[in-house]
Amino acid sequence: MVEYKAEMSLEEAVNSAFMTIKNELTTLVAPVPIPEEKTERTGTTDSPAAEKGCFPEADGTASVQQKRNWKPFSADEDLIVDLPDNVCARGSSYIAASEGVMYVIDSMARPGIAREPNVVDAALNTLARVFVGLRSRGWLDEGLSNSFELKLLRKDQVSDQPRKVYAYARISCSERKESVLVVLAGKAHYYTIDINGASESDARVQRFLNSVKFK
Secondary structure: OOEEEEEOOHHHHHHHHHHHHHHHHHHHHOOOOOOOOOOOOOOOOOOOOOOOOOOOOOOHHHHHHOOOOEEEEEEOOOEEEEEEOOOEEEOOEEEEEEOOEEEEEEEEEOOOOOOOHHHHHHHHHHHHHHHHHHHHHHHHOOOOOOEEEEEEEEEEEEOOEEEEEEEEEEEOOOOEEEEEEEEEEOOOEEEEEEEEOOOOOOHHHHHHHHHOEEO
């Protein structure tokens, strides 16, 4: 996978606009619901506060913008990399953020059978395509004028293992959001790494990329 570009087609844009208008009209003509009588709650226990998780939407902005110290981090007893010190786990992902840049590391076990270079390359291509499909579709759905671009910057190696580094951009009428995608093969896992909020030339991205190694 070398390059990818996507934008919402005219047909999709028209359908989306039509559905928006239809939903608004439905809201206008819908009957006003009769408020139900509130029942008194039993007990004196207050409602628990929203649980603070791994960069949830409720507190994500402040957490991402805050400047953090960096430290070495080991994922899956395989990958070693420098990350902001607020790294946490969410499902199968490791997430950290500092100064407006978020680092998301996803991994999957690497089968020990096929080790031929062409098989590994195909696996990295698949990881990149899956990421691009999900990220581009989510972005295109956010705005009728949005577009998505991705381009391979280079193929190299980390600890004798293959890596591909891509630049990708989410583009709207008002801004262009530059980010970096990395797919690489570790000794025991495949990794998809999303560096969201900075370009490959950014010093923070360079620090991250240069720190990646395997045990």
